[in-house]
Amino acid sequence: MSGFVAEEPLLSLHFHPLLIDYIIIGLYFAFVLGIGFVLRKQMKTSEDFFLSGRSVASWITGLAFLSANLGALEMIGMAASGAKYGMLTSHFYWVGAVPAMVFVAIFMMPFYYGSKARSVPEYLRLRFDEKTRALNAMTFAVMTLLTSGMSMYAMALLFQSLLGWHFAVSVWISAGIVLAYTVTGGLTSSIYNEVLQFFLIVLGFVPLTFLGLKQVGGWAGLSARLATTHPGYLHMWKNMNHASANPMGVEWFGLVMGLGFVLSFGYWCTDFLVIQRAMAAKDMTGAQRTPLIAALPKMLFPFVVILPGILALALVPLTQWPAQNGTANFNQALPLMIAQYYPSGMLGLGLTALLASFMSGMAGNVTAFNSVFTYDIYQSYIRKSAPDKHYLAVGRWTTLAGIVLSVGTAYVVAQFDNLMDYMQLVFSFVNAPLFATFLLGMFWKRATGHGAFWGLLSGICAATGHYGLTTAEGKGGWIAVLHTYPSSMAQNFWGAIWAFSVSLLMTIILSLLTTPRPEAELVGLVRSMTPHASESHLAWYQRPVYLGMGVVAVLIGLNFWFR
Amino acid sequence: MDLRTPIGLLFSIFGVLLLGFGATHTGADFERVGVNVNLAWGGVLLGFGAFMLLLAALARRKAEPDHD
Numbered sequence: 229m230s231g232f233v234a235e236e237p238l239l240s241l242h243f244h245p246l247l248i249d250y251i252i253i254g255l256y257f258a259f260v261l262g263i264g265f266v267l268r269k270q271m272k273t274s275e276d277f278f279l280s281g282r283s284v285a286s287w288i289t290g291l292a293f294l295s296a297n298l299g300a301l302e303m304i305g306m307a308a309s310g311a312k313y314g315m316l317t318s319h320f321y322w323v324g325a326v327p328a329m330v331f332v333a334i335f336m337m338p339f340y341y342g343s344k345a346r347s348v349p350e351y352l353r354l355r356f357d358e359k360t361r362a363l364n365a366m367t368f369a370v371m372t373l374l375t376s377g378m379s380m381y382a383m384a385l386l387f388q389s390l391l392g393w394h395f396a397v398s399v400w401i402s403a404g405i406v407l408a409y410t411v412t413g414g415l416t417s418s419i420y421n422e423v424l425q426f427f428l429i430v431l432g433f434v435p436l437t438f439l440g441l442k443q444v445g446g447w448a449g450l451s452a453r454l455a456t457t458h459p460g461y462l463h464m465w466k467n468m469n470h471a472s473a474n475p476m477g478v479e480w481f482g483l484v485m486g487l488g489f490v491l492s493f494g495y496w497c498t499d500f501l502v503i504q505r506a507m508a509a510k511d512m513t514g515a516q517r518t519p520l521i522a523a524l525p526k527m528l529f530p531f532v533v534i535l536p537g538i539l540a541l542a543l544v545p546l547t548q549w550p551a552q553n554g555t556a557n558f559n560q561a562l563p564l565m566i567a568q569y570y571p572s573g574m575l576g577l578g579l580t581a582l583l584a585s586f587m588s589g590m591a592g593n594v595t596a597f598n599s600v601f602t603y604d605i606y607q608s609y610i611r612k613s614a615p616d617k618h619y620l621a622v623g624r625w626t627t628l629a630g631i632v633l634s635v636g637t638a639y640v641v642a643q644f645d646n647l648m649d650y651m652q653l654v655f656s657f658v659n660a661p662l663f664a665t666f667l668l669g670m671f672w673k674r675a676t677g678h679g680a681f682w683g684l685l686s687g688i689c690a691a692t693g694h695y696g697l698t699t700a701e702g703k704g705g706w707i708a709v710l711h712t713y714p715s716s717m718a719q720n721f722w723g724a725i726w727a728f729s730v731s732l733l734m735t736i737i738l739s740l741l742t743t744p745r746p747e748a749e750l751v752g753l754v755r756s757m758t759p760h761a762s763e764s765h766l767a768w769y770q771r772p773v774y775l776g777m778g779v780v781a782v783l784i785g786l787n788f789w790f791r
Numbered sequence: 792m793d794l795r796t797p798i799g800l801l802f803s804i805f806g807v808l809l810l811g812f813g814a815t816h817t818g819a820d821f822e823r824v825g826v827n828v829n830l831a832w833g834g835v836l837l838g839f840g841a842f843m844l845l846l847a848a849l850a851r852r853k854a855e856p857d858h859d
Contacts, residue, residue, distance in 0.1 A: 248812050252805060259801050266792050288794060420794050427798060431839065435832055443824045571821040573812045573829035577805065577836075 241550055241563045243390050249576030256580045257405055260424070260587070264409030264417040274619040277414035278599040279346060280508035284416070288423055289514065290521025293505040295422035298429065299379050299589035300582050303533055304386070307565070308558035310537025314454075314461030315790055317537070318530040322464075323484060326523050326783050328496035330776045333519040336497055337506060338761065339670050341515040342752050346507075348500040349604040355669045355753045357677030358608070363684060365604035367658050368500055369597055373630060374651050376593035377637020381648075383586035384638065390563055391579075399638055402583075406591045407631045410598075411624050415508060418588070418595040422505075425584040426525070432581025433532050433562075439569045440539035453542040461538060465791040490724040494659035498666050501596040512761060516772035523779045527786060537561040543568070590634060598626040649703075653695065653720075660724035661687020661731030668735050673747060673754045679739030687731025694723040793850060799843030806837025 271277045309317040345351035349368065353361035384398035409417045444450045447462075454461045465480070496502060496519070506518040540561040549556035549564065566578045602623045611618070641647050665684045668675040699705035699712050700719035713719040750757045763771040813821070813829030821827060 248808065252808065255801065255804060259797055263792075263797055420797075423794060424798055424801070427802070427839075431802070431832075431836060435828060439824050439826065439828070442826075569823045569828065571816075571823065571828060573809050573816070573821075574832060577809070577832075 241390060241560060241567050242392070243563075243567065243575060243579075245391065245575055245579065246572040248573050249579060252573075252576030253580050253583065256428075256584065260405060260421055261408055263420050263424075264411075264413040267413030267417050267420070270416065271412070271414050271620070274602070274616050274623060275346075276416075277620055277623050278595075278602065279504070280414070280416040280419060282508060283510045284419060284508045284514075286509055286514040286517040286521060288419060289505050289509045289518040291426045291525070292419040292422040292508075293502050293518050294522035294526055295426045295429075295588060296501050296505055296592040298425070298585055299375075300386070300585035301379060301382050301589075303429065303433070303582065303585055304382075304559055304562050306530075306533040307537035307540070307562040308560075310534035311541045311558045311561040312537075314458060314538055315464050315530070315534070316461075317534045318464060318786075318790065321526055321530055321534075322783055322787060324492045325496060325526055326779065327489075328492040329519040329523040329526070330779055331493065332497040332503075333516050333523075333772055334776050335755070336666070336670055337516045337519070338512065338758065339753055339755075340503055341507060341509070341512050342758065346603050347599050348498060348503050349600060351753075352665075352669070352680070353604075353608075355750070356675075356680045360665070360677055360681045360684070361604060361608070363681060364662070365600050365608075369600050369605065371655055371658065372501060372593045372597045372600075373633050374637055375655075376590045376597070376630070376634040378641055378648050378651060379586055379589045379593070380634055381638040381641045383583070385642075386582070395642070399635055402587055402590065403631050403635050406587050406594065407628060410591050410594055410631075411627045414623070415504065415595050415599075418591040419505060419508060421584075421591060422588045425581075425588040428577075428581045428584045430525075430532055432577045433536065435574065436536045436562075436565045436569055436578075437531055437539070440536060440543060440565065444539060444542055450539065450542055454538075458541065461541075463791060464787060490660045490663060490728040491656060491721065494656075494661075494663035494724065494728070498659065498662045500600060501592055504596055504599060513763065513766060513770065513772060517770070517775060520772060520775040520779055524782070527779075527782055533562075536565045540564050540568075590631075594627055594630045594634065597630045598623050601626045601630075656720060656724055657688050657691035657695075657727060660691060660727040664728050664731035664735060668732070668739070669754070671755050672736075672739075673750055673756050674739055674744055675735060676739045676742045676744045678742040679735045679737075682738050683731050683733075683735025686734040687727045690730035691723050691727035694726045695719070698723075793847045795843045795847035795850070799840045799845075799847060801840070802836045803840030803844065806833050806835070806840055809833030809836060 270281075273281070275281055306317060306320070309320075339355075340348070340351060343351055343354050345354055347365075349361045349365035352364050380399055380402065383402065384393075384395045387393040387398045388395050409421065413420075441447070441450065444453060451462055460466055502519075506515045509515040509518055537558075544564060546556045550560045551557055566575065570578050602619055606622055606626075607619060661684050664687060665680050668683075669680060693707070695704045696707035697705065697710045698719055699709050700714070700716045703716060704719060713722065747757060752758050763773060768774055809829045810833035813827050813831070813833050816829065817827060821829065
């Protein structure tokens with residue numbers, strides 16, 4: 229039986245795949261391993277392994293840039309948020325991602341790519357000094373491994389509840405497959421599989437939107453159904469004037485500055501996981517086009533992942549949803565839709581799409597980790613000059629170590645339930661202040677290494693302090709409670725604003741009090757010292773600036789349409 | 792290796808599998824909102840896969856204009 233009808237709430241959904249579903253999943257595994265195997269011969273130098281030899285076409289790096297960020301947690305989470313908050317969730321993709329992607333493409337990529345840095349921490353060493361690089365490399369390495377482990381854990385848990393697959397089996401099989409294709413094919417393998425993942429997600433989940441809309445009577449039908457129980461669910465800006473007017477508990481300033489500016493720029497402009505994909509491009513304009521090419525599908529993604537969540541809300545009364553602690557478990561939104569609309573066959577496709585997102589998320593984190601470890605930790609502090617072959621070998625062993633550590637993390641997180649929430653929190657503490665460091669580094673030649681290092685550190689402390697002094701939804705405030713936020717999201721956004729501001733201020737003050745490097749050393753690293761490259765040799769649709777303007781125009785249009 | 796080839800191949804195979812399964816498994820159990828989803832989407836996947844393989848073939852042709 230492949231459909232589901234329920235009169236009573238269930239604890240969780242269960243799927244019953246047939247042979248065809250397993251064949252589809254098996255084919256995916258075979259292709260993924262095959263791609264890694266074929267690419268093995270191309271991995272001759274460490275630059276091939278860690279940076280794809282800087283030779284990848286921009287449509288591939290663009291889709292990989294987008295996909296690297298799309299873990300399955302995001303698929304499940306966005307659908308859940310769609311059910312919980314409605315179209316407001318699109319803010320995470322629109323205001324909360326696209327402006328940052330346009331900014332990094334046009335203004336920051338020239339320095340990332342042009343400096344020939346092999347990683348984001350390496351740019352910090354070139355621009356500032358060793359200790360700033362070390363701080364970034366260590367925090368990034370730890371965070372990226374933890375993310376990989378959490379991804380593995382969430383996937384194993386999901387497949388255990390939906391399909392009855394044993395936790396250990398899911399973890400070890402996925403770890404084994406990811407290990408096989410990243411150790412052989414390096415970054416290229418990871419990137420190629422991320423592009424495959426992109427198409428699987430779109431083609432694997434879009435039918436849910438089509439069928440759901442067909443059942444509910446189109447957009448008008450959806451609107452009518454939600455009008456009484458959840459008015460304003462299809463609007464994005466209408467109820468943003470005050471925190472109490474919308475379910476997210478945020479008002480427009482907190483949203484725009486916290487999410488739209490600090491958190492999103494902090495991630496998209498500095499996180500090596502995505503920047504690494506742009507660094508693999510074959511030339512500068514390719515690298516600049518990468519985030520822009522990613523931004524276009526990004527804007528359409530709400531219709532692939534968020535809308536199914538809203539449809540689930542409209543089509544299945546909350547009392548009939550699988551429940552947790554007496555309330556509807558919103559994380560079941562996507563599984564609910566799959567159960568409603570996918571018979572066996574399509575079920576296999578949907579499960580493969582989920583599997584693909586988890587696995588490519590892990591692969592992305594592991595390839596980012598092995599680059600940062602090999603170049604920024606091993607080569608910088610353990611063995612400075614060895615032939616390139618040595619670092620290639622180190623990269624392969626680090627991949628193995630990274631996977632093993634991720635598996636370890638998955639088991640640790642399985643023991644401590646709340647750990648994941650705290651980890652997510654810590655990540656935001658680090659990213660927000662980091663953006664200030666890069667902003668000043670790339671656009672202010674007076675910024676110094678001492679300023680950057682201590683400014684970053686104080687930003688991280690400010691974020692921690694803010695969390696310790698405020699509460700939201702019962703969390704935080706372990707020092708004292710000076711303020712209570714209406715939602716965790718609001719607390720998160722405002723914490724990010726504080727962290728960024730403190731980092732910015734301290735970096736500026738300390739830079740003015742310390743000696744800067746000679747300006748000649750900053751050519752190629754800072755905007756005012758770098759000649760602006762001309763785009764006139766390119767066709768109009770290849771020029772990053774025009775593409776950027778096009779993306780912004782679509783963004784404004786979408787926000788206006790769904791206001 | 793042109794990435795379009797494995798992508799085209801995988802989705803073509805998926806398309807054929809779903810078309811076959813959808814054609815042989817009909818009836819209320821396998822339909823949703825009156826649509827035989829496997830059949831319909833299998834066709835779409837096959838179309839997409841074929842399109843990718845075509846793009847890969849065209850790129851190959853462009854790279855070796857002297858062969859024919």
